[in-house]
Amino acid sequence: MMTMVRKIGALVLGLVMLAGLAAPALAAVKVTVNGTPITDVQIAQRVKLLALEGGGGTKGATEQLINEVIQIDEAKRIGVNISDSQVDGAFLTVARNLKMSEENLKKVLSQQGVNMQTLRDRLKASLAWQAVVGQVVNQNVQVSETELDAKAASKVTAANSYDYILKEVLFIGGGGRSGQANAYRAAFKGCDSAVQLSTKYTDVAVTDVGRRHATQLPEALAKELAGLNVGGITKPRVVSNGVSMLAVCSKAEARDLTFIKDSIRQESGNDQLKSAADKYLKDLRAKARISYN
Known part of the structure; x- marks a missing residue:
């Protein structure tokens, strides 16, 4: 069981990042981000989800939830709205990669005390942020051809x-x-x-x-x-x-650098894209209105 749980955690970590759960009547608001509340119930649920990935605790869960609210807000600002069917598709992908049915995946998560909506919200935020990165960040990432030539030549x-x-x-x-x-x-x-x-x-x-x-x-x-x-x-x-x-x-x-360059281009592009996306999120967070209760 623990092996399966850790596999779930690894897959979720690769796919995802939250808008907020609807707060139960007795939930206490711990953080407000741009007017969106994050409750103690949400944080507790995220702690359980992070536990499947090796941990993170309350601090890690809170920080992740804050980032995801910001990501969802930015997606909405540029006109991106993630539908329930898109989230359904992402959840199905997780299940298929684990070689299990959706119902079995739900059962395993339930056994670990993870509410289904917690994972769905995280998937939604991940899809939204991917769209933001694709539309806004990706166009600003350029890989130097001169640098590619030099790196490729060194691998011949x-x-x-x-x-x-x-x-x-x-x-x-x-x-x-x-x-x-x-x-x-x-x-x-x-x-x-x-x-x-x-x-x-x-x-x-x-x-x-x-x-x-x-x-x-x-x-x-x-x-x-x-x-x-x-x-x-x-x-x-x-x-x-x-x-x-x-x-x-x-x-x-035949000293052909084409295929070496293509491989390096993809690797370098991915690294630069991640760095640019991280900086973009950091800048958004610096401008966000975050208050702790």
Whole structure:
């Protein structure tokens, strides 16, 4: 049970951030943010939700709720309104990622004392903030092409400096077919006879992979291919649908930074976007009217 609870916490942490719960009649207001009350009941519920993620306590719960009210307010200011159906979809995503039904997820949360509305409110705030970041923050994030070129050049190695034309030889079935794959590999004489050789075995598929640059391939595979000449074939490796080998039909040196740059661009862009979003929220919070009771 605790393993499942921690998985829920990890998924929720990746997806989310609150507008407020409707305050019960006896709830005491602890903080007011831009006129929106945050009650002791909300804080207590958020403490329980944070406990699924490793904790945070009353202070962490309060700070998170304050931020989320500010995020919801900013979303409304720019015209973003999150519908109940969008929240339903986000909740379903959490359930599916946990490989359980929505009802089972609700049951697990209930067993931990977490009110369903607490999670739904948090999901709503997360969706709202994602929209704000996408519409306002993202357009101000720019990644320097010069910086990308320099970083990409520093990642060029002997193994990822080749351009290939490849064929895949796939022994369909489980890992138990590795013996036949090794036999095929020992008899392999080059791409021109790859299909003919495959007729000596059962359930073998030879397909044209086409042109691939080393930077498009997993690092370990790129290193292995770099050590092969034209007409060579990789060692058998177990994949989801059988045992696979790649044959080298053509190989040429090609210092191509395109794929390295794309990977760095995405990574750098994400880092800059997070920093910009954090600063945007900090600025909003500095302007917010926050009073503690």
